[in-house]
Amino acid sequence: MTIGGYTMKDRGFAIEVYEYEAGWSFLLQGDDADHFREEWTKAKDYGSSFGEFLRDHEYNTLFQ
DSSP states (O other), X not given: OEETTXXXXXXXXXXXXXXXXXXEEEEEEHHHHHHHXXXXXXXXXXXXXXXXXXXXXXXXXXXX
């Protein structure tokens, strides 16, 4: 799924997020991936953009 300047791939066992402009990415697995899914679902319901969600939950600090 492409959202703003990001691509998120949910592989079931893991989630990979890629940021286009800088070419950075991060990968979450297991419980971390499950938590990410739950929090992103809640954020979408409240109208947050994907970029806001990443910043608000400090996932943007994981980009390398």
